[in-house]
Amino acid sequence: MDLDAGHGAALGSARPSEITLSKRLRSLLSWPSAEDDPVTYLVRAHRAVHPSADVSVLRRSYAIAESMHRGQFRKSGEPYITHPLAVAQICAELGMDTVTLVAALLHDTVEDTRYTLQALTGDFGAEVAHLVDGVTKFDKAFYGKAAEAETIRKMIIAAGKDVRVLIIKLADRLHNMRTLDARSMASRARIAGATQEVLVPLCDRLGIQALKRDLDDVVLRHLEPEAYARIEEHVNSRPGWAGYLDDVVGQARVVLRRDKIVAAVKPRPRHYYSIWKDTVAREQDIPFDLPRIVIVVDGPDTDCYAALGTIHGLWRPVAGRFKDYIAAPKNNLYRSLHTTVIGPGERTVEVLIRTKTMDRTAEYGVATDFRYPKAANDSANSADQLDWLQRVLNWERTTTDPAQFLQSLRCDLAETQIQVFAEGRQVVLPAGSTPVDLAYELGPRRGDHCLAAKINGRLAPLSSQLDEGDVVEIFSETDAHTEFDLTVAPPGPRREWLGFVKSPQAQMQISRFFAEHQEPAISITDKVRLGRATIGLTLRKHNRGLASDLPLRRLAEEQGYPDLETLLVAVVDRTIEPDAVVEQLIAMVDHQE
Secondary structure, eight states: OOOOTTOOOOOOOOOSSSSOOHHHHHHHHHHOOOSSOTTTTHHHHHHHHHHTTTOHHHHHHHHHHHHHHHTTTTTTBBBBTTTHHHHHHHHHHOOOHHHHHHHHHHHHHHHSOOOHHHHHHHHHHHHHHHHHTOOOOOOOOHTTTHHHHHHHHHHHHHHHOHHHHHHHHHHHHHHHTTTTTOOOOHHHHHHHHHHHIIIIHHHHHHOOHHHHHHHHHHHHHHHHHHHHHHHHHHHHHTTHHHHHHHHHHHHHHHHHHHHOOOOOEEEEEOOOOHHHHHHTTTSSSSSOOOOOEEEEEEEEEHHHHHHHHHHHSSSOTTTOOOEOOOOOOOOTTTOOOOEEOOGGGOOOOEEEEEEHHHHHHHHGGHHHHHHHHGGGGGSSOOOHHHHHHHHHHHHHOOOOOHHHHHHHHHHHHOOOOEEEEEETTEEETTTOOOHHHHHHHHHHHHTEEEEEEEEETTTOTTTTTTTTOOOOEETTSSSSSSSOTTTTTSSSOOOGGGTTTOSSSHHHHHHHTTTSSOOOOHHHHHHHHHHHHHHHHHHTTTOOOOOOOOSHHHHHHHTTSSSSHHHHHHEEEEEEHHHHHHHHEEEEEHHHH
């Protein structure tokens, strides 16, 4: 949704060199001919990936979105409809399906217009309605500080049923980030910081590098404008860069063909944020930017290693600069070989080597199966790719406090990750995790009863930080071991664990253990259910009932609530008494009759 809630920021672009979607949309809106209507570019982008797609539903959803948003403008003075159209365009360029594009066009209607979720469901079905509802924010005027946490929590839960919710949200934020120029410097910094804190790492966890690169760069432009300008000047003025990369690509093609390895070779320039990150890490004054190429083999995984041997035979490899993400994929299922060589002219060159399937997954992540549906069986398993999301949903179920859930999510996203081995399987944990974090990852009971641990065969304190590749054994008081003295090390959990555990799972389980005697908080979702039941019971006292939610929705609108759910929450919070609601409801229905 638009960050300006119906009065958004000026349309712009991430880079001056791009032909901005804003200008394209302005020209389309100025020339509403039959040949070039506002949906033309969207239809073309969608049909380029899905040739047999039914685009009539796109035109119908655009017409409704344009009608509902008519009269709303962004801060630039442009029609508000340019925002949902741009979000749909980003989704189309990712290769998303028609349902996603329809939801993207309508994603702000329920939040910002009189178009109800019930009407949307009737017009486009439950699938589209679920996606739109998943990205619809809770109203800050009614929920106050809890709105942000509850909105993110709601979005994650919705994404657990359909990951397209997150893809629409990321496209929505990317366009909003591209169009922040009409806002104040303070607002730009705040929004960019929030994007960097949650949505950029979320995009990385989903493996959608095609979106993450753009998000990275536009965040850098707003948070570090001087650094961005310096890197942009460097990229636009690199002497002989294109010619050198052409030479590297040409030589690589020759030797690969000689060794009968079928592969595409092309330059792979790094994006601005990647250059900036390495420049800062190396504490250099000038941008650190190595030439880079990617080799995409048309064959099995073993051909990647054959290509690696060929490249190392052509150019001398740099010691310590080889990474095998095929044998040990990243947690977002990114797979590739990375090597650095001394290329032509004794210049250092980075080389990435992967298969076609790996290349697709590296670029589109969880969106791969939507872009290449016929090749879905050959791509990374979506269920595996969404393991992280399932873990987050498990945290959500263990805490009823939305603020705690949001804080845990932020902490998890901010952490780099390590992989350790326990009980014959690989376990992903935040960097700096301890055996206690691992125990809770293996299961709540294992964590609560954790007694001792061995790291790589040696007994270690429970507060010891684990390293990448460690082999860990977890022992509890239920294990048949006599080497641990229970009087010296009583079974946990212990409050001091909260001082060193890193994972949200461990933090929440330990906190929950010590807070069991307290009355648990209640989420907005639970309040909605309870409010509905309360209204139903109160109606029974008057020998009345409701066949549908329509009268309640009308009453909520008359009373100035943004939606029915907010009214139901108000009933539970006793902001309004259920008897008063029912009396007004009966009076309204009887008057209409």
